[in-house]
Amino acid sequence: MQKSLQDNLFSDLQTLLGERARDGDFELGLYGKDGSVLEGRPSIVCLPQSTSEVQEIVKICRRYDTPFLARGSGTGLAGGAVPIGEPVIIATAKMNKILEVDLDNRIAWVEPGVLNLDLSNELLPLGFHFAPDPSSQQVCSIGGNVANNSGGPHCLAYGVTSAHIAALEVVLPDGQIAQFGDLTADGAGYDLRGLFVGSEGTMGITTRIAVRLTQNPPEVRTLLLDFADVRDGAAAVSAIIAAGLIPAALEMMDKRAIEIVEAFVNAGYPTEADAVLLVELDGLPGGVEYGVELVRSVATRHHVGNVRVAADEKERALLWKGRKNAFGAVARIKPDYYLHDTVVPRGKLVEVLEKVYRIADAHDLIAINVFHAGDGNLHPILAFDSSEKGVLERVHAAGRAIVTASIEAGGVLSGEHGIGLEKRDYMGMLFSAHDMATQDLVREAFDPDGFANPLKVLPTGSRCSDSFGQHVPDGAWV
Amino acid sequence: MKKTPFDLAIPVEDISSCVSCGLCLPHCPTYRATQEESASPRGRIALMRQAQRDSSIDDAFVGFMDSCIQCRGCETACPAAVPFGSMMEKTREALATQTSYQPRWRRFGYSFLGKPRLLRLGSIGLAVLQRLRMVPRRLPLPKLPFVQKALIDSGSDVWLYTGCIMDAWMRETHLSAQRVIESTGAGVKFPLKGASCCGALHVHAGLAPEARALAKKTMASFPGEAPILVDSAGCGAQLKAYGELVGTEEAEVFSRRVMDVHEWLAERLEQLPTTQEPRPKVVVQDPCHLRHVQKAHESVHQVLEQYVDLIHLNDDGLCCGAGGAYATFHPEVAKEVRERKLSLIRSVEAEEVASANPGCLLHLQAGGVRVRHPLEIIDGLLTRES
Numbered sequence: 132m133q134k135s136l137q138d139n140l141f142s143d144l145q146t147l148l149g150e151r152a153r154d155g156d157f158e159l160g161l162y163g164k165d166g167s168v169l170e171g172r173p174s175i176v177c178l179p180q181s182t183s184e185v186q187e188i189v190k191i192c193r194r195y196d197t198p199f200l201a202r203g204s205g206t207g208l209a210g211g212a213v214p215i216g217e218p219v220i221i222a223t224a225k226m227n228k229i230l231e232v233d234l235d236n237r238i239a240w241v242e243p244g245v246l247n248l249d250l251s252n253e254l255l256p257l258g259f260h261f262a263p264d265p266s267s268q269q270v271c272s273i274g275g276n277v278a279n280n281s282g283g284p285h286c287l288a289y290g291v292t293s294a295h296i297a298a299l300e301v302v303l304p305d306g307q308i309a310q311f312g313d314l315t316a317d318g319a320g321y322d323l324r325g326l327f328v329g330s331e332g333t334m335g336i337t338t339r340i341a342v343r344l345t346q347n348p349p350e351v352r353t354l355l356l357d358f359a360d361v362r363d364g365a366a367a368v369s370a371i372i373a374a375g376l377i378p379a380a381l382e383m384m385d386k387r388a389i390e391i392v393e394a395f396v397n398a399g400y401p402t403e404a405d406a407v408l409l410v411e412l413d414g415l416p417g418g419v420e421y422g423v424e425l426v427r428s429v430a431t432r433h434h435v436g437n438v439r440v441a442a443d444e445k446e447r448a449l450l451w452k453g454r455k456n457a458f459g460a461v462a463r464i465k466p467d468y469y470l471h472d473t474v475v476p477r478g479k480l481v482e483v484l485e486k487v488y489r490i491a492d493a494h495d496l497i498a499i500n501v502f503h504a505g506d507g508n509l510h511p512i513l514a515f516d517s518s519e520k521g522v523l524e525r526v527h528a529a530g531r532a533i534v535t536a537s538i539e540a541g542g543v544l545s546g547e548h549g550i551g552l553e554k555r556d557y558m559g560m561l562f563s564a565h566d567m568a569t570q571d572l573v574r575e576a577f578d579p580d581g582f583a584n585p586l587k588v589l590p591t592g593s594r595c596s597d598s599f600g601q602h603v604p605d606g607a608w609v
Numbered sequence: 610m611k612k613t614p615f616d617l618a619i620p621v622e623d624i625s626s627c628v629s630c631g632l633c634l635p636h637c638p639t640y641r642a643t644q645e646e647s648a649s650p651r652g653r654i655a656l657m658r659q660a661q662r663d664s665s666i667d668d669a670f671v672g673f674m675d676s677c678i679q680c681r682g683c684e685t686a687c688p689a690a691v692p693f694g695s696m697m698e699k700t701r702e703a704l705a706t707q708t709s710y711q712p713r714w715r716r717f718g719y720s721f722l723g724k725p726r727l728l729r730l731g732s733i734g735l736a737v738l739q740r741l742r743m744v745p746r747r748l749p750l751p752k753l754p755f756v757q758k759a760l761i762d763s764g765s766d767v768w769l770y771t772g773c774i775m776d777a778w779m780r781e782t783h784l785s786a787q788r789v790i791e792s793t794g795a796g797v798k799f800p801l802k803g804a805s806c807c808g809a810l811h812v813h814a815g816l817a818p819e820a821r822a823l824a825k826k827t828m829a830s831f832p833g834e835a836p837i838l839v840d841s842a843g844c845g846a847q848l849k850a851y852g853e854l855v856g857t858e859e860a861e862v863f864s865r866r867v868m869d870v871h872e873w874l875a876e877r878l879e880q881l882p883t884t885q886e887p888r889p890k891v892v893v894q895d896p897c898h899l900r901h902v903q904k905a906h907e908s909v910h911q912v913l914e915q916y917v918d919l920i921h922l923n924d925d926g927l928c929c930g931a932g933g934a935y936a937t938f939h940p941e942v943a944k945e946v947r948e949r950k951l952s953l954i955r956s957v958e959a960e961e962v963a964s965a966n967p968g969c970l971l972h973l974q975a976g977g978v979r980v981r982h983p984l985e986i987i988d989g990l991l992t993r994e995s
Contacts, residue, residue: 155610155669160659161646166630178645205646206631224644244644246635252923270634395688459630462689466625518625 140195141175144219147187151178151225162202162220166267168467168517169210169552173200174217180225182300182308182338189336189582190306192219198585201336203243203275206267208458208470209551211279211331215586221336223274229253230339236314238297238341243274250342259344262289265547266455277337280329282547284380284454285411287505289345291547293328300339301327304578314341326573331549332584334577348379348413352423353441353450356430357404361385361500364406365480367433368504371410372477374429376422380411381505382454385484388501391460392453398446400453404436408504409454457501458512464497465514469526472548473537477507486536487511494529496522508546509537534560550588558590610667617661617703619696624661626691627654633693636686638928638946639676647673650683650693657700671710674700676942678935679813680897680928694902695853701815711814719816722773722806723823729757732777749936749971751778758784764796767873768837771799772844773806775967782967785988786840786870792991793880804830809847810933812854824851828863837863838870840984842899842966843933845869849903869899870984871965875908881915884994891917891986892959894950894973896966900926909965913983916990917963922953931972943972951976961986 144152153159153176163172174197179185192199198218205212214220227244234257241250247268251260264283265271271281277299282291289295298312312324327334358364364383371381384392385406393400400407408430412422427438441447461468475483484500491498491513502510511533515522534544534557544554544561558567571589633650634640640649647656647669656673660666674697681694704710711719721727736753738744757780760771767790771783787797804827808820828851831837839845845867847854852861874881893910900906906926913919930936930946950973954962961979963986964970973980981989 155667156612157656157659157667157670157673158647161652161655164629164655204631204634222646227644249635267630267632270631395690456632456688459628459632459688462626462628462691466622466628468628516625518621 136195137174140191140197140219143191143194144175144177144188147191148177148179148184151180152176153178162205162222163214165202165205165207165210165212167208167210167213167551167553168469169213171214172217173214173220176220176222178222178225182302185221185223185302185336185338186306186308188219188221189302189304193306193582198582200584201274201278201332203272203278204246204267204270206271207275207279207551208472208548209545209553211549211551211584211587212275213552215552218585223336223338224272226338227272232257232344234259234344237344238314239344240339240341241273243272243277243337243340245273247271247273247276254344255347258347260347261342262286262295262345263292266458268455273340273342274337277328277340278330278332279547279549282503282508284382284409284503286547287381287503288377288379293325295343295345296324296328296340297343298341299324299327299337301335301337303335304580304583312341329549330574331551331588333574333588335583350416350419351379351411351413351447352419353447354408354410354412354423354426355400355439355441355450356408356410356426357401357436358406358408358434359404359436360434361406361484362481363434364408365484365504367408367430367435368480369477370429370433371426372505374425376425378410378422378426378505379413380409381503382409383407383500383502383504384409384454384457385500387464387497387499388457391463391499392457392501394463395456395460396449396453398449398453399439400450401437409450454501461499461512461514464499465516467515467517469513469515469530470548471509471511471513471530471533472545473534473542474506474508474546475537475540475542477505479540479542480504480507480509483509483536483540483542487533490529490532490536494525494532496525496529503546506546507542531557552587555586555588556590558588610669612665612667613708614664615660615666615703615707616664617657617700619657619661619699623692623696624654624658626689627651628689629655630688632688633683633686636682636925636927638678638680638682638930638949639942641927641949642942642945648676650687653677654691654693654696657696666708671704671708674704675710676939678928678930678932678946680932681901682897682926682928685901685926698812698815698817701813702817703815705815711816715814716816719811719814719819722810723819723826725773725776725805728773728777747975749931749975751971751974753778754780760784760787760799762796762798763787763791765798765833765835766795767797767835768831769797769799769870770807770831770837770839770841770844770848771804772841775841775844779967782840782982782985785982785985786838788988789874789881789984789991790838790870792882793874793877798835800830801832802830807844807847808854809843812847813933817854821855824855824860828855828860831863831866834866836873837867838873839867840870840965840982842869842896842903843968846898846902869903869905869908869965871908871912872905875911878911878915881912882991884916884990886916886990886994888916888918889961889986890920890959891961891963892920892922892954892957893983894922894929894954894962894964894969894980895926896964896969897926897928899965909963909983912987913963916987920957920959922950922957924950924953929969929973931966931968933968936968936972947972947976951978954978
């Protein structure tokens, strides 16, 4: 952007936001990254506090022909919030109020910057929670959950974010305000709410969200099953579900994951095991008891070692703390990691896992697996040190091979982290040009000029409106 | 903004150990108060990385580093064990050495802490102003005494560390600690002449050479091998870190002798006297340097539970905003951080708050709640009984 134009844009934003518009060198650098290894740079960072401020920022950006990008807590793993082409960042973190809890309708209206776990903690005395629980739930925002249609361990039984969003107030890419969805069970007409959830900021910015509230189960049991062979663990996963049980959560960790997690939490994870399954059952006491016995007998048929049932809430919380901190704990082995998010049919888990290990070995990398086994959502982590020469090329090559193997097994690109920038150029592996052109038509219905989070989700060049810069940052998969 | 050259030398394995996952953000009091990346541990590490890479900084960078309370709650939250505290101390030290980050008047203020007589004189002056109602009530000051009770040795089983401001302002707490220690049958010895400030505030301010000089004086005041008990969480954390700060074998050995007084008492629960006094309801505030640095907060709970019905706050030990000298230099942020803690405290039914760190105690007290040191609460119950 021209210097004088940029100055005028900034001064208009400053008039609107005061010191909440920022363009300092150091601060811009901070908003160039999310939780992935990708990096870009915004031109300006805005920290709005209301819907009308978001609307005004969008209108000002339009006036200066400048793209914009919404950001929540910046914990995304696919580069969805990484600014490409120097957009203005609209960070919604300061919009963090729970506006209304409406138990009659079993919903709560919240602002997008409310943290996922804060919401559930706030609802605890009322006996409710917000069901989607990504591993980053202590820090990720509800707005980010909406953008990525986030999942989490308990989405196996409860469904992902879209199932828990009743309605949304949205600032559209042209600056208009709209509401998608309402509080009735099934609105008439096209489900624009459903379309918006998971659109990764390409269809506008949500500023108020009506989330559905889920009652806390009367009984919860958490089991830790260890296996001497990771293949037995993976086979047990399919067998548990085939036996007619959908646990609240069904997670798997391999040996390396167990080691790094145990080093952090000291929860007594069995470091000598080849794999563990973390299984949670909830509901009415009788049903939970039945589930525990069923899991035990199925696991026994698959050579389970020890079956540990968490004795109390403290032990249960500690086990989950381990699981939910696994990604960050990778730094105990290597300073960088690349995390994939493919989904494969449950029956192919063993086959694809073995391929993942072989691919990592062939590229001289460390693979760590910690994932939502119940729905076949793999999270292979490639741990590496980016200061090693040439390592990024190997990481990219291995990643591509893992994605290819998953798709060949009948899987898809992403379970819950979104496509963002990271997997944008893999879309062609899964969709035909015709499919992508159709998806692009949908996007253009909301944002014909490509202002909202440009260059994300759909591959570069597939859109006529990809006019904002072609710069792709270091480390991107392009 | 104008850039100035800056030489920051944080070991590469430390600075690259953060994978930017962001799990520290909700556990950072300044992020909680601002929701801004620059006020978060992840953000501050990224800023250090940039400063190190570019070998230059600007005023904004200094402000971002200065806004950290150094509570180290992020270290407890970090799954990758990133040594944030040490990185921040190195950054502050580089700032104090290479820029005007610590102006002369502030250095002069810090030097007071190592001079007990001047500190005492100054405190008497403050006491006079207090009586004349010339000290604003919102300032975190206790009611200062004109005359101090003497500290009298009762044996040599353990040392009781006395410190600087705490001894000048809150000697009653030391006397309570002494009585509770004695109730287990042990004799208490107070430090020899020369002991004063532990240097914690200097380390936080980036004045490491000054802190080292104080550490050497302090170490010389506790000869022998008896355990050194500390009733201030901040000082205890610093004394335990002398090995790292001074870097000698002698300092390592000294640090290993240091215990928070509650750690020592928690090993002797059966020796503590019982009382028929009714158990008051007390809400416990875990000082950050006890919970996140010394990781010894549970010993306070164990000791208190012998005498009171304890209520815990459900906030993962989030900082109260005191942060040593932080509340003095950043009153607005400190107040905002405190408000979160106060609203939690007000939401539970308790007669008073127990805090094992003088800084937190005074800061919370200035927020309008009744706060006492755990050992003052226990001493009060035991004394009433006898």
